[in-house]
Amino acid sequence: MELDGEPVYAHIWDFGGQEIMHGTHRFFMTERALYLILLSGREGTEDQDAEYWLSLVRSFAGDVPIIVLLHKWSDYPFELNRALLRAKYGDISFLETDSATDHGLVSLRQQIAKLASGLPGVKASWPAAWQEIKDDLPRQRRNWLTFEVFCQFCSKRGVVALGDQEALAGYLHDLGMMLSYRRDEALRKFGVLNPQWVTKGIYEMLNASQIRDAGGRFTLRSFGEVLRPKAYPEALHPYLLALMLRFRLCHPLDTRGGKYLIPESLSKEEPALDSEFPPAECLNFEYHYASVLPEGLLPRFIVESYVHREPRHAWRSGVVLERANCRAMVRGDLQARTVTIRVAGVGNGRRELLGIIREHFERIHSSYEKLPVVARVPIPGHPDVRVDHDLLLTYEREGEREIPVPVGTRLQRFNVIKLLDGVDLPGVTRSVRATRSGASGSPVARTLQLGYTLHEDELRQALSAAGFQEVWPGVRVFVTYSQRDAVFLDQLRAALVPHERLGELKLWCDALLEAGQLWEREILGRLERAQIVILLLSNDFLRSSYCMDQELPRALERQARGQCEIVPILVRACRYEKLELGKIQTIRPGDKSIDEHDKKDPAWVVVTHEIDRVMERIKKRQHDEGTSSNALLLAGSTAPT
Helix, strand or coil: CCCEEEEEECCCCCCCCCHHHHHHHCCCCCCCCCEEEECCCCCHHHHHHHHHHHHHHHHHEEEEEEEEEECCCCCCCCCHHHHHHHHCCCCEEEEEEEECCCCCCCHHHHHHHHHCCCCCCCCCCCCCCHHHHHHHHHHHCCCCEEHHHHHHHHCCCCCCCHHHHHHHHHHHHHCCEEEECCCCCCCEEEEEEHHHHHHHHHHHHHHHHHHEEEEECEECHHHHHHHHCCCCCCCHHHHHHHHHHHHCCCCCCCCCCEECCHHHHHHCCCCCCCCCHHHHHHHEEEEEEEECCCCCCCHHHHHCCCCHEEEEEEEECCCEEEEEEEEEEEEEEECCEEEEEEEECCCCHHHHHHHHHHHHHHHHHHHCCCEEEEEEEEEEEEEEEEEHHHHHHHHHHHCCEEEEECCCCEEEEHHHHHHCCCCCCHHHHHHHHHHHHHCCCCCCHHHHHHHHCCCCHHHHHHHCCCCCCEEECCCEEEEEEEHHHHHHHHHHHHHHHHHHHHHCEEEECHCCCCCCCHHHHHHHHHHCCCCEEEEEEEEEHHHHHHHHHHHHHHHHHHCCCCCCEEEEEEECCCEEEEEEEECCCEEEHHCHHHHHHHCCCHHHHHHHHHHHHHHHHHHHHHHHHCCCCCCEEEEEEEECC
């Protein structure tokens, strides 16, 4: 294909239509792509299929160009409500095509060329040497290469500086020509020239009968049992495993990294749990998805929340979690497009567990570009009666004490605060959380959200001048760790969810990097703004050149100037005290590493109490200095003073 007389090469991805493949889709659906949705009217499901795929593309990729193909048109013509689909999903092209008769294929080529010309980066100017590398790499006809070989390849073509080589690898990654994850210790040594090679290997693991028969459980050795050794040599099995972990397709079953679980390979059969979680005796919450409940959303939730998973009960669309003598059933219904949450137990523990579950879902929802979802609160004593959570927030903001809700044939009034308090952690500032999560569409809220992640100091000054009050929003926490200790990072994040939900802190780690971000600039920028830097200490941390030579020295410099506090946590036994780290008080619950505790939740509780003390020191110091945190939360507008 040519654009403006220049050849343009397309990299074509064919997403597997099988249900088990859907969990991988979000990793390849980006805004730098043109999407073709292929429909057939023969099965009579064209309307549902159009709704499903259009909603999925918009959810994952946003306002990207889409062409809907009414395929096999010569054999079986059919129609869609095009005006309605455009009204719901934006500007969409519709074409009738048939590959058997070539019907509509010329128009398809023309439309692809037209829409592709507007994609970001298609007409970008590249240095001649970069362009030569970009053109020569596909000719290597290799599935993968080491990063060392890639650097040699670049040097021979005039790109010698390591920084330029890393930047080029990043651009090739964005274009889909090469997968390169330089920050991840388990991934940084390899670059993938044939992304289909990766997806095929992962698809084979997801579809492997021996893994499915084992209830989704597998080990590193399983790669050798499933994949052909010639195409996937044993040396690359840890790389594929690291990709699956990064893509949230599996999670570890132990802290040693010996056993793993693929939720997509779990049985669809749901255990009989209603008697254990009667709605009338549980704390209840629901999510309703307007267009589609993505197939991979529940398996991803199982991965995200695995540190709380009860060993006995997990299935493809649901799981039982436990924490502090409370249990929760999270159940998805793909046909009804709902997620139901029931929490059994006593005291505030139920609300804490529900708050943790909601935090996980809100993180997952926010990772989609557009996913229409409504949170609903069942009325206590009337579990079949629900009220929209956002409507309750509106009543609370407007100062309304009660809300009228139809119950049967009568209209009854319920206390707004009690309904909201029943489904969140005690003390959570709901209006602030709504603004931070983008619930408000006002320009101020959108500006605030931007400033919360990018331009905090400038935003603080601008809003202060405009008369907005500033309140204590908690601290920004940065976590540095070895990728081999990712399970301890997940445990730490789970332990700190109540702090985040209450607005006491905002945790960041490289696992939160988003597609398209320049990883090193983002990491070092976050480290520069952090008020607490947490170190997860282990032998692998001490061996990590990036942790020890890049992140730690900068953190020590900032600590020496009083700009941050360093909080080391011993997650696995190591001789950290022989290094400069030994001068810093390290958290060792019970004078042991986290890994040495049989029950890890109590150990992490000790850690959170120590972090509470550090936050109190920071808060007191800022109060004494007459300053506030660099991050702003909107407390409400006042007249400028």
